[in-house]
Amino acid sequence: MNPPETPTPAERLIVALDFNDRAGALRLVDQLAGVVTFYKVGYELFIAEGWPIVDELCRRGLKVFLDLKMDDIPETITRAVRHIATKPGVRLLTIHGGAKTAEAARAGKGTSALKILQVTLLTSMNEADLAALHLVGPGRRFASVPDYVAWRAEVALASGADGLIASGREAAMLRERCGRNFTLVCPGIRPAGDALGDHQRAVTPADAIAAGADHIVVGRPIRDAADPRAKAMQVIREIEQGLAALR
Numbered sequence: 001m002n003p004p005e006t007p008t009p010a011e012r013l014i015v016a017l018d019f020n021d022r023a024g025a026l027r028l029v030d031q032l033a034g035v036v037t038f039y040k041v042g043y044e045l046f047i048a049e050g051w052p053i054v055d056e057l058c059r060r061g062l063k064v065f066l067d068l069k070m071d072d073i074p075e076t077i078t079r080a081v082r083h084i085a086t087k088p089g090v091r092l093l094t095i096h097g098g099a100k101t102a103e104a105a106r107a108g109k110g111t112s113a114l115k116i117l118q119v120t121l122l123t124s125m126n127e128a129d130l131a132a133l134h135l136v137g138p139g140r141r142f143a144s145v146p147d148y149v150a151w152r153a154e155v156a157l158a159s160g161a162d163g164l165i166a167s168g169r170e171a172a173m174l175r176e177r178c179g180r181n182f183t184l185v186c187p188g189i190r191p192a193g194d195a196l197g198d199h200q201r202a203v204t205p206a207d208a209i210a211a212g213a214d215h216i217v218v219g220r221p222i223r224d225a226a227d228p229r230a231k232a233m234q235v236i237r238e239i240e241q242g243l244a245a246l247r
Contacts, residue, residue: 007214007215009236009239009240009243010035010036010037010236010239011037011038011215012209012213012214012215012216012239013036013038013205013215013216013218013232013235013236013239014038014039014040014065014185014215014216014217014218015028015032015036015038015039015040015217015218015219015222015223015232016039016040016042016067016187016217016218016219016220016223017029017039017040017041017042017045017053017219017223018042018044018045018219018220018223019044019045019048019223020044020045020048021048021049022048022049022052022053022056025045025049025053026053026056028222028223028228029057029060029062031228031229032222032228032229032232035229035232035233035236036232037061037062037063038062038063038064038065038091038215039057039062039063039064039065040064040065040066040067040217040219041053041054041057041064041065041066041067042067042068043067043068043069046066046068054066054087054089054090055087057089058087058088058089058090061089062089063089063091064087064089064090064091064092065090065091065092065093065094065185065215065217066084066090066092066093066094067094068093068094069094069095069096069119070093070094070095070096070097070101070105071095071096071097071101072097072101074100074101074103074104075104077095077097077101077104077105077108078104078105078107078108079108080108081093081104081105081107081108081109081114081116082108082109082110084108084114085108085109085110085112085114086112088113090114091113091114091115092114092115092117092163092183092185093105093109093114093115093116093117094117094118094119094165095116095117095118095119095161096118096119098155098159099155099156099158099159100159101118102116102118102155102156102159102160102161103159103160105160105161106159106160106161115162115163115183116160116161116162116163117161117162117163117164117165117183117185118152118153118156118157118161118163118164118165119164119165120149120152120153120156120164120165120166120170120174121145121148121149121152121166121167124188145170146170146173149166149167149170149173149174150170150173150174150177150178153166153174153177153178154177154178157178157182161182162182162183163182163183163184163185163214164178164182164183164184164185165185165186165187166184166185166186167186167187167188167202167203168186168188168189168202168203168204168207168208168211168213168216169203171184171186171208171211171212171213172211172212174212175211175212180212183214183215184212184213184214184215185213185214185215185216185217186203186208186213186215186216186217187216187217188202188203188217189202189203189204189205189208189216189217189218189235190202190203190204190218190221191204191205191218191221191231191234191235191238192204192206192238204238205218205235205238205239205241205242206238206239206241206242206245207242208242209239209241209242209243209245209246210242210243210245210246216235216239218232218235221235222235
């Protein structure tokens with residue numbers, strides 16, 4: 001694994017294009033022009049619009065985080081990632097699964113600059129959800145959510161993943177356990193004063209960055225703001241506060 005690049009405060013913000021149509025997504029991109037350069041394309045938009053929307057973002061010189069949380073048999077993962085790696089504007093790709101999925105994705109990316117990020121635990125899940133799956137709790141394999149996340153992280157990085165997707169609540173722990181030689185992206189971020197929505201383990205931009213996140217993902221707070229551009233600039237200021245706390 002190569003150490004992550006050092007992005008500017010604005011480059012640390014990834015805006016999630018949580019739309020089901022090209023027009024809505026590109027309208028937000030136009031509103032954020034000159035402020036935001038990194039966008040997440042997830043299931044909803046990718047299923048609705050496919051590669052053309054990714055290609056359009058790349059044509060505009062923007063960076064793309066393709067959030068597909070891929071998990072399948074190794075051969076399928078390798079072949080799919082091999083194709084994704086031909087898209088130079090796609091910088092980040094998420095996988096789910098376990099060690100074999102990470103190994104297969106690593107084989108697919110080859111020597112490309114694409115970074116493979118393994119999801120540790122969805123930010124919509126909490127300790128009660130893992131307890132219901134008999135993973136966390138008294139007598140279970142893991143004593144807590146952080147224990148489970150740390151195990152997932154260590155397996156992923158040992159299997160060739162370039163980085164991790166994790167809640168900002170686990171960011172400091174992951175940096176302590178796994179070091180800094182990987183890319184850490186934290187979704188479920190909510191600016192100070194915003195509602196949490198369905199993210200059970202959300203944190204603020206400043207807290208996530210101060211805890212060790214390289215990038216944060218913000219969707220609805222920017223998409224649904226009366227002034228998305230102003231909200232994005234607020235998030236960047238909070239990122240700067242987080243960076244200041246590290247000095």
